[in-house]
């Protein structure tokens with residue numbers, strides 16, 4: 220298949236979730252080297268290494284790579300001295316010396332969702348943007364000036380162990396309703412992205428988006444709310460991810476949530 224953006228006949232291995240981000244998650248879960256390309260076939264939702272070599276040429280992949288890299292740079296600041304988690308206020312704040320590009324974080328969320336939608340990978344087939352696929356493509360490749368409505372939250376655990384496990388959560392987009400609006404939600408190593416997948420602007424979601432509330436602590440900061448790992452509706456599935464499993468396995472059954 221030619222590149223789905225520009226039509227170039229030569230396509231490349233495009234990651235659905237950026238490889239560097241997935242590596243960061245693996246680094247947290249184990250000291251051993253794990254192959255990114257060895258998906259756990261039993262739990263199809265949570266592979267870290269999906270590449271699709273039929274969706275993008277290397278030039279178009281590189282356009283989205285800018286957003287992937289920025290999101291990965293932010294991901295690396297989680298759990299470091301650059302991050303403040305205020306559990307009482309239910310807020311987190313990440314400060315990056317070189318600044319945070321909130322638009323790029325929104326475009327990263329949209330790019331993951333678009334790549335998942337267009338991928339013909341069997342395990343990702345359930346997720347589709349349907350009629351909004353072309354709209355989202357124009358946004359992520361900047362053929363439209365629109366910035367997608369994307370919310371970024373922080374997944375935190377109640378205990379040290381579940382907090383560590385939350386940092387390794389990885390799940391591909393699923394469609395859910397948030398405040399009555401369809402969004403795609405995915406987990407990216409301690410961050411949760413909610414990407415609005417319908418076109419009508421929603422004032423409530425816009426107010427909490429990464430480009431508004433996310434920027435409220437200044438251009439060098441990413442601000443957002445906390446989500447409890449233990450309270451995730453799909454906790455059972457998240458726990459089945461091999462990286463989360465590895466963290467939890469250290470307690471060897473002594474731990475139940």
Ligand SMILES: [Zn+2]
Pocket residue numbers: 222223224225226227275276277278279280
């Ligand atoms: Zn292309």
